[in-house]
Amino acid sequence: QKEVEQDPGPLSVPEGAIVSLNCTYSNSAFQYFMWYRQYSRKGPELLMYTYSSGNKEDGRFTAQVDKSSKYISLFIRDSQPSDSATYLCAMSSNYGGATNKLIFGTGTLLAVQP
């Protein structure tokens, strides 16, 4: 079993839709939860960062972490064609001497249709 599971998609939605992206994980030591956006043949871009459980909102993006269920989500409101990209969840821990190396999901490919 992978430490981080993410549905690879592809996920296709019409412009303006609310998008929900999710990851599950197995390592209860993870404390930091990130979402990255990666356009084709580019480097990952940090979108959202959350420490421990809870919600965080930034513009059209909302990140949720439920540590009891080991489940994280990213919501995109009013999706735009420019949101079309691969979305990667990532997690890390510095508990017990761990070094905050990021463990990534495989990414979900999102296509927003105009």
Place this chain on the structure above:
Amino acid sequence: NAGVMQNPRHLVRRRGQEARLRCSPMKGHSHVYWYRQLPEEGLKFMVYLQKENIIDESGMPKERFSAEFPKEGPSILRIQQVVRGDSAAYFCASSPPNSQETQYFGPGTRLLVL
């Protein structure tokens, strides 16, 4: 405000040659991470360095791969005697001193081994 810089962006090598990938972190960042992205796979951690020190190399293959981050100059990921299976995108990320979990990625170096 320059982000993480990587060069070259594309590198072609024949089997048995050496590949040297360079990474300059963001200004003020003293932590460098290297990740590899194989086709159809997610990003995988390779190594974490601070200036003149390797902190975590648990993701590095035991042979042919090495990394350094000297006191002056960029971080270098070196692959000796490359094989076709080394073909991948190699990404460098950097983080500020007191926030290692927030890692910012460079554009990557795409290595092709013929």
